[in-house]
Amino acid sequence: MPASAVIRYRCDLAVVGAGLGGMTAALSAAQAGLSVRVFEKLGDARHLCNSRLTGGIFHIALDSLLDPPETIAARIRAATDGTAEPALTDAVAGDALRALRWLQQQGIRFMRSGRDPWQQFTLAPPSLPQFGRRWQGRSGDLMLRTLEARLGAAGGSVLRGHRAEQLLMRDERCVGFAGTTLHGQPFAVDAHAVVIADGGFQTNPLALQAHGISPEPAQVKQRNAQTGYGDGLRMAQQVGAAATGLSAFYGHVLSRDSLHNELLWPFPWADDLVRSGLVVGPDGRRFADEGHSGVYMANALARLPDPASALVIFDDAVWQGPGKLRAMSANPFMERAGGTVHRAPTLSALAALAGLPHVSGD
Numbered sequence: 001m002p003a004s005a006v007i008r009y010r011c012d013l014a015v016v017g018a019g020l021g022g023m024t025a026a027l028s029a030a031q032a033g034l035s036v037r038v039f040e041k042l043g044d045a046r047h048l049c050n051s052r053l054t055g056g057i058f059h060i061a062l063d064s065l066l067d068p069p070e071t072i073a074a075r076i077r078a079a080t081d082g083t084a085e086p087a088l089t090d091a092v093a094g095d096a097l098r099a100l101r102w103l104q105q106q107g108i109r110f111m112r113s114g115r116d117p118w119q120q121f122t123l124a125p126p127s128l129p130q131f132g133r134r135w136q137g138r139s140g141d142l143m144l145r146t147l148e149a150r151l152g153a154a155g156g157s158v159l160r161g162h163r164a165e166q167l168l169m170r171d172e173r174c175v176g177f178a179g180t181t182l183h184g185q186p187f188a189v190d191a192h193a194v195v196i197a198d199g200g201f202q203t204n205p206l207a208l209q210a211h212g213i214s215p216e217p218a219q220v221k222q223r224n225a226q227t228g229y230g231d232g233l234r235m236a237q238q239v240g241a242a243a244t245g246l247s248a249f250y251g252h253v254l255s256r257d258s259l260h261n262e263l264l265w266p267f268p269w270a271d272d273l274v275r276s277g278l279v280v281g282p283d284g285r286r287f288a289d290e291g292h293s294g295v296y297m298a299n300a301l302a303r304l305p306d307p308a309s310a311l312v313i314f315d316d317a318v319w320q321g322p323g324k325l326r327a328m329s330a331n332p333f334m335e336r337a338g339g340t341v342h343r344a345p346t347l348s349a350l351a352a353l354a355g356l357p358h359v360s361g362d
């Protein structure tokens, strides 16, 4: 086929992205009798998207899906400072358990991964490593392979190496999209409906700056698959979609050394040290409320002029207590994986070790 020839596809529903979002939409539509194709830009059979790398805990704002919808909705409002869209909040709160039960019906297995209510539904077998990544044959990998097999059985398919680039519109209606394959071949999809589930814009430094997430994205270690370049958002905005609330992200606090050490992401977390300790910038001053949450602090760190410049200060009681709280806690896994922990008998000795300005009042 000449390189310029356009490959043409036709289906009822065309889905962009073969992560959990895209595969769930595709499978439920195929089971309802629609002809469905999923277009995935990556070429590997086990493409490493966020849904494959996930820790696999199905929680909402670090709490249980078994709670009544109104409790869950209140929790979402609190966790998002009231900025969440009310209709979306209610949809998530009302449908989360139903969605989980649907996944179970598709053969996805869950187990309890800890004593807390939010750890009740964790993909089995779990992926949670103490440090580094460990996803093959478990958790999200198994989930995506199960969903793809079910989609095939329902008559749908995943086309790999197909990147969506532009929505096709007719009379203000979306009638498909155009893109390019990994081999540089243009393609066009003629569809009654398109679902965009491309995983976001975390890999696009300009978008991260434009939405106020970080002035220095290169100094923020992201604990994700680096597959979302924001194509879906751009495609939707090009045909008139509006966007709100893109200035915050879900993330956790990592060791600064994770910028150079692959064993230090996505685990262990420093969230529990942060919540119980003090976080200071290079001037030795606090800049955010540590007690709020690790996710809140991850956002505050990313917004610093130099996101990798902060330190968390804690004592031995924190290191031996909250520092050991989880299976992938900082103590002992951060140092085992090569992360830096400075130790000193006084605050001023610690300041000297860590390169902070002099601190008085030992």
Ligand SMILES: Cc1cc2nc3c(=O)[nH]c(=O)nc-3n(C[C@H](O)[C@H](O)[C@H](O)COP(=O)(O)OP(=O)(O)OC[C@H]3O[C@@H](n4cnc5c(N)ncnc54)[C@H](O)[C@@H]3O)c2cc1C
Pocket (backbone or CB within 6 Å): 016, 017, 018, 019, 020, 021, 022, 039, 040, 041, 042, 047, 048, 049, 050, 051, 052, 053, 054, 055, 056, 057, 058, 059, 162, 163, 164, 165, 197, 198, 199, 200, 223, 224, 225, 227, 228, 229, 231, 232, 266
């Ligand atoms: C290390 C880690 C741990 C996590 N732990 C948890 C957890 O315990 N609990 C929890 O609830 N969440 C967790 N998450 C978050 C959760 O995994 C994600 O929110 C979820 O998997 C996102 O699914 P998705 O389908 O939206 O996106 P993705 O899984 O990222 O899938 C999007 C797909 O779209 C493809 N794509 C992108 N652009 C295009 C394009 N232009 N054309 C075609 N295809 C495209 C990408 O290649 C990708 O395959 C974790 C995430 C990570 C990285």
